[in-house]
Amino acid sequence: MSISYKGLVLAILLAGGQAVSAQQVIKGKIIDAATKEAVQGATLHCTQEGCHCGCTTNASGEFEMRCTDCKSATVTSIGYVKQTVSLSETGFIVSLTPSASLLQEVVLSANRGEAVQRSQAPVAIALLSSKTIQDARPTTADQVLNKVSGVNMVNLGNEQHQMSIRQPMTTKSLFLYLEDGIPVRTTGLYNHNALLEMNLAATRSIEVIKGPSSSLYGSEAIGGVVNFITAAPSAVPVVKLSVQGNDIGYRRGDLMSSLSAGKWGFVVSGYYADKRNGFLEYSDYHKGTLTGRIDYRFSDKTSLSNSLTWLNYYSDMAGGIDSTMFANRSFKNPQTFTYRKVDALRYHSTLTQQWNGNSKTTVSLLYRNNTIGQNPAYRVKDDYRKQGTVFAGRKDLAHGEINASSFRSYSLIAQHRQNLQWKNAVFIGGLTIDRSPSTYDAAYIRIKKDTLSKKYLSYQNTDSVLTNYATGLNNYAAFANFEFSPAKKLRIVASLRYDFFHYKFDNHLAPSAFSGSPDTTSNFQRLSPKLGFTYNFSRRSGLYANYSEGFVPPQVSELYTGVKVPNIKPSVFYNYEIGGWVEIIQNRLSADMSAYQLSGTNEIVSIKLDDGSFSNQNAGRTSHKGIEAGINATPVKDISFRFGGAYSKHRFVNYVEKGISYNGNEMSNAPNWMYNAEVWYKPSYVKGLRIGAEMQHIGSYFVDPQNTARYGGYDVLNLRAGYRVRGVEIWLNVLNATNRYYSYITTKSSFGYSYQLAEPRNFNLGLSYDFANLFKPVKQKRSGGKGQ
Numbered sequence: 001m002s003i004s005y006k007g008l009v010l011a012i013l014l015a016g017g018q019a020v021s022a023q024q025v026i027k028g029k030i031i032d033a034a035t036k037e038a039v040q041g042a043t044l045h046c047t048q049e050g051c052h053c054g055c056t057t058n059a060s061g062e063f064e065m066r067c068t069d070c071k072s073a074t075v076t077s078i079g080y081v082k083q084t085v086s087l088s089e090t091g092f093i094v095s096l097t098p099s100a101s102l103l104q105e106v107v108l109s110a111n112r113g114e115a116v117q118r119s120q121a122p123v124a125i126a127l128l129s130s131k132t133i134q135d136a137r138p139t140t141a142d143q144v145l146n147k148v149s150g151v152n153m154v155n156l157g158n159e160q161h162q163m164s165i166r167q168p169m170t171t172k173s174l175f176l177y178l179e180d181g182i183p184v185r186t187t188g189l190y191n192h193n194a195l196l197e198m199n200l201a202a203t204r205s206i207e208v209i210k211g212p213s214s215s216l217y218g219s220e221a222i223g224g225v226v227n228f229i230t231a232a233p234s235a236v237p238v239v240k241l242s243v244q245g246n247d248i249g250y251r252r253g254d255l256m257s258s259l260s261a262g263k264w265g266f267v268v269s270g271y272y273a274d275k276r277n278g279f280l281e282y283s284d285y286h287k288g289t290l291t292g293r294i295d296y297r298f299s300d301k302t303s304l305s306n307s308l309t310w311l312n313y314y315s316d317m318a319g320g321i322d323s324t325m326f327a328n329r330s331f332k333n334p335q336t337f338t339y340r341k342v343d344a345l346r347y348h349s350t351l352t353q354q355w356n357g358n359s360k361t362t363v364s365l366l367y368r369n370n371t372i373g374q375n376p377a378y379r380v381k382d383d384y385r386k387q388g389t390v391f392a393g394r395k396d397l398a399h400g401e402i403n404a405s406s407f408r409s410y411s412l413i414a415q416h417r418q419n420l421q422w423k424n425a426v427f428i429g430g431l432t433i434d435r436s437p438s439t440y441d442a443a444y445i446r447i448k449k450d451t452l453s454k455k456y457l458s459y460q461n462t463d464s465v466l467t468n469y470a471t472g473l474n475n476y477a478a479f480a481n482f483e484f485s486p487a488k489k490l491r492i493v494a495s496l497r498y499d500f501f502h503y504k505f506d507n508h509l510a511p512s513a514f515s516g517s518p519d520t521t522s523n524f525q526r527l528s529p530k531l532g533f534t535y536n537f538s539r540r541s542g543l544y545a546n547y548s549e550g551f552v553p554p555q556v557s558e559l560y561t562g563v564k565v566p567n568i569k570p571s572v573f574y575n576y577e578i579g580g581w582v583e584i585i586q587n588r589l590s591a592d593m594s595a596y597q598l599s600g601t602n603e604i605v606s607i608k609l610d611d612g613s614f615s616n617q618n619a620g621r622t623s624h625k626g627i628e629a630g631i632n633a634t635p636v637k638d639i640s641f642r643f644g645g646a647y648s649k650h651r652f653v654n655y656v657e658k659g660i661s662y663n664g665n666e667m668s669n670a671p672n673w674m675y676n677a678e679v680w681y682k683p684s685y686v687k688g689l690r691i692g693a694e695m696q697h698i699g700s701y702f703v704d705p706q707n708t709a710r711y712g713g714y715d716v717l718n719l720r721a722g723y724r725v726r727g728v729e730i731w732l733n734v735l736n737a738t739n740r741y742y743s744y745i746t747t748k749s750s751f752g753y754s755y756q757l758a759e760p761r762n763f764n765l766g767l768s769y770d771f772a773n774l775f776k777p778v779k780q781k782r783s784g785g786k787g788q
Contacts, residue, residue, distance in 0.1 A: 026065045026087050029235055030057045030075060033095035034130045035204055036234035036258070038062075042077035042096065046070040047084065058300050060260065061235045078117060079106035093236065098129055105129075109207040109227045111428055111481050111493070112181060112216050114417055122493050122532030122544040124210040124579055124594040124628065126151075126644075133203065135680070135690060136720065137731050137766060139244070139252065139273070141195050141206075143718075145226070146696060147676050148208050149644030150628040155744050156756055158275065158285035158315040159196040160340070162745065165210055165224035166598060166624055168650050168670035168701075169745050173552055176213070176221040179228050180307070182348055182366060186409050186436035187219050188473045188503065188556050191372065195226070197311050197344050201254045202269040202291035204231040210628070211596055212550025212575045215495035215530035218432070218477055222550040222573050222600075230307065233265025233295050234258040237771075244731075244766030248759060249278040254768075265295035279760055281333040285315035301354040306347075313342040319377030320747070320754030329741065331757075334455050338377040338400075345369040358419035368409035368436075375402045380447060380456060398447035398456055401466055407438035407473070425484035434475040438556070442467040466514045471556050472504035489537065493546075495530040501553050505560050517560040524553045526570050543580035549573065558604050558616050566616045571602045589633045598624040605657040621653040622667065638683050645675030652705065662705045669745060671713055673699035688724035693717065704748040714742035716758070727770040736761045 030042040038061025045054040046067050053067040065073065065087070075083045080096040099105070108114065110121035118125060126148040138144045142153035142161060154162040154169050163175045173190030176183060177198075184194050206228055213221040240256040256269040270290030278284065293307045317338040325332065350364040383397040415430035444464035448457045479497035486492065501524040509515035532546025550573040559565060579594030603620030626648030633641040650670035652662040678694040700713045717738050722731035739761035747754050 024065075024067050024070060024087065026067070026070075028063055028092045028094060030061045030063065030077070030094050030096060031235040032080075032130075033097045034134065035231060036236055036238050037204075037232050038235040038260075039077050039080070039096055042075055042080075044073045044075050046087075047072045047074060059297065059303065078115075098131060107207055108229060109178075109181065109209050109225065111426075111483070112415060112430070112479075114426075114428065119536060119542055119581060120491055120534055122491070122534045122546045123213075124150075124577065124596075126208045126210070126630075128206040128208070130204050133200075133205070135692065135722070137244070137722070137733060137764075138200065139250065139764065141198060141200065143735075144206065145208070147642070147644060147678065147694075149630045149675070150210055150626065150646035150648070151208060151224070152671075152674055152698060153195075154756070155758070156193075157280075157283060157318060159287065159313075160193045160315065161195060162192050163223070164669075165208070166596065166626060166648070167223040168667045170669065173220050173555055174222040176217055176219075176225045177228075178217070178225060179309075179346070180230055180348070181217075181227060182364065182411075182413065183218070184346070185370065186368065186407055186434060186438075186473055187475050187501065188471075188553060189405070189407055189436075189438055190220060190555060193340075193342075196287070196313060197289075197342060197346075197370075198228050199230075199270060199289045199291045199309055199311075201256055201271040201289070202230045202267070202293075202309070203228050205229045210594070211546075211577055211598065212528075212548040212573055213530075214499075214526075214528040214550040215497045215548060216479060216481060218475070218497065218499055218528075219501075219526075219551055219553050219570070222552060230291065230293065231256070231258065231267055231269065232305075233260050233267050233293065235260055239771035240768060242766060242768030244764060246762045246764040248275075248762045249284075250275045250762075250764070263297045265293075265297075267291070267293040280318055280331050280757060282316050282335050283318045283333070285313075287311070287313045289313075303352050305350045305352070307349075309344075309346045311342060311344040313340075313344075315340050317374070317377045319380075320756050323753040323755070326743065326753070326755040326757070335377050335380070336456060337459060338375045338380065338456075339373075340376070341373045343371045359417070361416045362414070364411075364413040366409060366411035366413065366434075368407070368411075370408075371404060371406040373402075373404040375400065375445075375459075379403075382449070395451045396449050398449045400445045400447050400459060401442045402445055402461075403440070403442035403467070405438070405440045407436050409434060409436040411435070420484075423484040423486055425482065428481040430479055432475065432477040432479075434473075436473040436475075437470065438473060439470045440467060440556075441465070441469075465509065467516055468508040469516055469560065470506045470508070471560075472502070472506075473556070474502040474504075476500045476502075489535055489542075491534045491536075493530075493532050493534075497528045498525070499528070499551075499553075500525045503556065503559065505556075505565075507560070511563045513562060517562060517565045520560075520565050522554075522559060522565070524570055526551045526553075526572070540583040540586065541581065543578070545578040546575075548575045548577070550575065554604060554616075562615065564615070568604055568616055568618050569602055571600060571604060571618070571620075574599045574601070587634065589631075589635075591629065591631045593627070593629045595627045596625065599653075600624070603655075605655060607657070620655045620657075622655065623649075623651045623653050625649050638681060640680045640682075641678070643675065643677045645673075645677075647673055655705075657705075660706070665705060665707045666702050668702050668705045668707075669747065671699040671701040673697065673713075686723075688729075690720070690722050692720040694720070703746050703753070709748055709753075711743065711746040714740060714758070716740050716742070729766075729768045729770070731766045733764040733766075734761065735759065735764065 030039040040059050042057045055063045055065045057063045105118040105127045145153045152164040171192040177194045209225040213225045237259040242254040245251040252273040254271040258267040272288045274286045276284045289311045291309045295305045297303045348366045353361045380400045383393040384395045411434040418427045445459040447459045477499045481495045483493040503522040511518045528549050530548040534544045536542035551570045553570045575598045577596040581592040583590040600622040602618035605620040607617045628646040631643040650667040652665050655662045675697050680692040682690045696716045698713045719734040719737045742758050743755040745756045
C-alpha cells in the first residue's frame with residue numbers, strides 16, 4: 001500500500017506533536033525552611049531511570065525544569081538535607097531543611113563573605129544557625145554566643161558586655177565585631193559594649209572565627225571575629241510578631257516582615273525592650289532598634305542591596321557592687337544618676353556584579369553615625385580616700401564626669417573574586433577606604449554623697465571642662481586571598497593585608513594631664529599575613545593548620561592622654577594553630593578540636609617614669625595557649641546533644657606596669673576551664689515541641705594581676721521549652737534554674753573588690769505568630785535525611 005508524500009509529512013508532524021506534548025515544563029521555587037529565604041544554586045535531578053533532565057535555581061530560588069514524563073526529582077544544595085519531591089504540580093514551593101551535619105555547614109566569614117563548607121576552611125570557625133537562635137529565643141547575644149567552645153561573652157547587664165575569646169575577660173580592643181562582614185565601629189575607637197548596638201531581631205545567623213584574622217578583616221581581629229549575618233528578603237511573604245517578658249522586670253516586643261515582588265525584596269525587623277524595677281536597685285534600661293533592607297535585582301547577574309539600622313539605647317549604669325554587699329546579698333546600689341546612652345545609625349549599600357560563573361565583584365558604600373553619652377559609674381571617685389599612709393578628704397564629697405564620644409564614618413569596600421582553571425584556584429582581592437572624624441568631650445561634676453547610706457545622691461555641673469578634642473581617623477587597606485588544591489584532598493589558603501592609619505589630633509584645650517596632648521598627627525602601618533591548609537582524608541574527616549598574625553593600632557585614648565604623645569606602635573600577635581574534625585557516625589556523632597599558641601608583643605602598658613609620672617609604651621608581652629573541642633551527637637531520632645569546651649592558659653611573659661612586675665603570673669579574669677553543654681528533646685510524636693537543658697561552666701580565676709586572690713567561678717543551669725503549632729509558638733526559658741548566686745565577673749583593685757552580680761532565677765515567657773504559615777509548601781518526601 002503506497003503512502004503519499006503529504007501523508008508522510010502529516011504523520012511526522014503528528015508524531016512530533018505527541019512527543020512535544022509529552023514534555024513537562026515544571027516551575028517552582030526553593031526556599032530555606034527556617035528563614036524562608038531563596039536558596040540559590042540548588043539542583044534538581046529527575047529520579048526516573050534513564051532520565052537525565054535537571055536544572056539549577058537562580059538567585060531568586062526559582063527553577064524551570066523541562067522533562068518528559070518525570071514524576072519526581074531529588075533536590076540538593078550544600079548545607080541542606082537532600083529531599084525527594086513530587087513533580088505533579090507546577091508553581092510549587094520546596095522548603096529545604098538545613099543539614100545537622102557539622103561538616104556540611106556553610107560559612108561566609110572564612111574568606112570575606114564567600115560561601116564555603118566549614119570543612120574547607122583552615123580556621124577554627126563556628127556557626128550559630130538560624131535554627132539554633134530560634135530554639136534558644138535569646139534576649140541578649142551572650143545567650144547564644146556562649147554556646148561556642150572557647151567563647152565567654154560576659155554579661156554586664158542590660159546588653160552591656162565584655163568578651164573572652166582566646167583572651168581573658170577584658171575590655172581591651174582585641175575583638176572585631178562585624179555586621180554582614182562590615183565592622184560595626186571604626187578603628188581606634190573600640191568600645192567593649194559594641195554588640196549592644198546589634199539588632200538580634202534582624203539576625204539570621206552568627207559566625208565566630210577564633211584567633212587572629214587581621215589578614216582579611218584588619219585590626220582588632222585578635223582573639224576572634226564575631227560576624228552577625230542579617231536576614232535577606234524572603235522568597236514568600238513573611239510577617240512575624242512576638243512578645244515576651246520575665247518576672248524580674250524585662251519586657252520586649254519584636255517585629256519582622258519580609259517579601260519579594262518581581263525584582264524587589266524588602267525586610268523590616270526590630271524590637272523594643274524595656275526593663276524596670278529589676279532585682280538590682282537602679283538597673284533600668286530601654287532599647288529600640290529597627291533594620292530596614294531593600295534589594296533590587298537588575299538581572300540574574302546584577303543586584304543592589306541597601307540596609308539601614310537605627311538604634312536608641314539608654315541604661316542606668318549600676319556598676320559593680322563591693323565585697324560587703326556581695327557577701328550580704330544586698331541588692332541595693334550606691335548609684336542614683338549614672339547612665340549610658342547610645343544613638344547609632346548604620347547604612348550600607350552593596351552592588352554585586354556576577355560577571356560569569358567564575359567572576360564576581362562587590363562594592364559597598366558605608367555610613368555610620370554614632371554617639372555614646374555617659375555619666376559613668378567607673379569615673380565616680382570618693383574625695384575621702386587613702387593618701388599615703390592616712391585617709392584624708394571630705395566624706396560627703398565625690399568627683400565624677402559627664403562625657404560624650406561621637407564619630408561619623410564614610411567608607412568604601414570593594415572586592416573581586418575570580419575562579420581560576422588551574423588547580424581549582426580562587427583569588428579574592430580588594431581594598432578599603434575609611435574616613436571617620438570623631439570628637440570627645442568631658443566635663444567635671446561635683447557629687448554629693450550620703451555618709452550614712454553611702455549613696456551618691458546628686459551632682460552639680462561645673463564650668464570645668466576636662467577634655468575637648470577632635471580626631472580624624474583614616475584607614476586605607478588592600479588585601480588578597482589565594483587558595484588552590486595542589487592535590488585532590490589538600491587545600492592551601494594564603495592571605496595578605498596591608499593597612500595604613502592616619503590619625504590627626506586637634507585639641508581644643510591647652511594641653512595638660514586632663515585635657516590631653518598638643519595637636520599632632522600619627523601614622524601607623526602593618527602588613528598582616530596568614531597561611532593555612534586543610535586536608536580531608538574523606539568526606540567524614542579532615543584536619544587543618546594555620547599561621548596568622550594580628551595587630552591592634554593604638555587607640556585614641558592611649559595616644560593623646562597626657563601632655564606628651566608617646567612613641568608607640570601597633571601591638572602584634574603571632575598565632576600557630578592546628579585542628580581537625582571527624583564524623584564518627586554519619587548524621588549521628590561528630591567532633592572537632594583545635595589547639596593554639598598565641599603570643600602578644602608590643603602590648604601597650606603604662607610605665608612609671610623617673611619623675612613619678614606615667615607614660616604608655618610598647619613594653620608588654622603575653623602568652624595564650626589552649627585547646628578547644630566540640631561534640632555534636634544525635635544518639636536517637638528525637639534527642640540531640642552538643643558540648644563545647646576549652647582549656648587555656650593566659651600568662652604575663654614580660655609585663656611591668658606602673659612599676660609593678662607581673663612577669664610569670666597568670667593573667668587576671670582568665671579561667672582555665674570553661675564549657676557549655678546542651679541537650680534537646682524534640683519528640684516526633686508531638687510535632688513542634690522542644691525541651692532543652694543547658695549547663696554553662698566558668699572555672700576559677702585570679703581576680704588581680706598580682707595573683708593574690710581567686711574567684712571560684714560558677715555553674716549555671718538554663719532550661720528551655722517551646723511548642724509550635726502552625727504559625728503560633730509559645731516558649732518558656734528558665735534561666736539560672738537553680739537560682740545560683742554568683743558574679744559574672746569579679747575584679748580586685750586598689751579600691752577593693754568589684755562583683756558584677758548575675759541575675760537570679762527568672763522565668764521568661766514568650767508568644768509569637770508567624771503569618772508565613774499561611775503560604776503552605778507542597779508536601780514533600782525526604783530521601784532518608786542524608787546531608788548533601
